[in-house]
Amino acid sequence: MTTVVLVHGAFADSASWNGVIERLLADGTSVVAPPNPLRGLTSDAAYLKSFVGSIEGPVLLVGHSYGGAVISAAAADLPQVTGLVYIAAFVPEKGESLASISGNFPETPFGAAIRPSAYPLPDGTEGTELHLDYALYPEVFAADLPAELTKVLAVGQRPIAAPGLEEALAVEPAWKNLPSWDLVANQDQAIHPEAQRSMAKRANATTVEVAASHAVAVSQPDAVADLIRQALAG
Secondary structure, three states, X not given: OOEEEEEXXXXXXXXXXHHHHXXXXXXXXXXXXXXXXXXXXXXXXXXHHHHHHOOOOOEEEEEEOHHHHHHHHHHHXXXXXXXXXXXXXXXOOOOOOHHHHHOOOOOOOHHHHEEEEEEEXXXXXXXXXXXXXXXXXXHHHOOOOOHHHHHHHHHHOOOEEOHHHHOOOXXXXXXXXXXXXXXXXXXXXXXXXXXXHHHHHHOOOEEEEEOOOOOHHHHOHHXXXXXXXXXXXX
């Protein structure tokens, strides 16, 4: 049986997949949703690669947002990965960062909502991590969810270290050699829908569009689960 591995992005955690997980479990699908460290593209991909390496049998990787970049890097030399599913995600080419991709498309409210803070590094220096302004989180991340829920999501968001957005993909992305599927959230205020469409086309992904915010896995878990089912069948 193929195991579905769900990889969350920045400003969220594995609980963002809960609705999707419920639906896949009801199908009898083997599914896991590991924590994404959100410390940098290379190190996060190495962590995911190690996690996937402990799974027996074939694996389908699913990435939301920044998680799309992580699965593109991690699966590059993992023979057990049979396909990639991108959910409102970044699908970078070698040499691209998330920031460089976003810079090629119309600006979204995402940039104005970013708030930096310092955190200690093991060598005694300080790094920078980023979170979304709590008041702006609903507009940028989850405009199609109830206000009561978005307030909770904003408070519980996980920040991402700046290298996660700035670090370029250092390997040939796995989508060049694996079949891929892509869900474009066409009301996304974090990753511009045109950027999503462009990356999906470049990856030759089987693509669907959903009228949803960036938090599409929370607001429309049926659509996300359906695309994963297509990938499993394919």
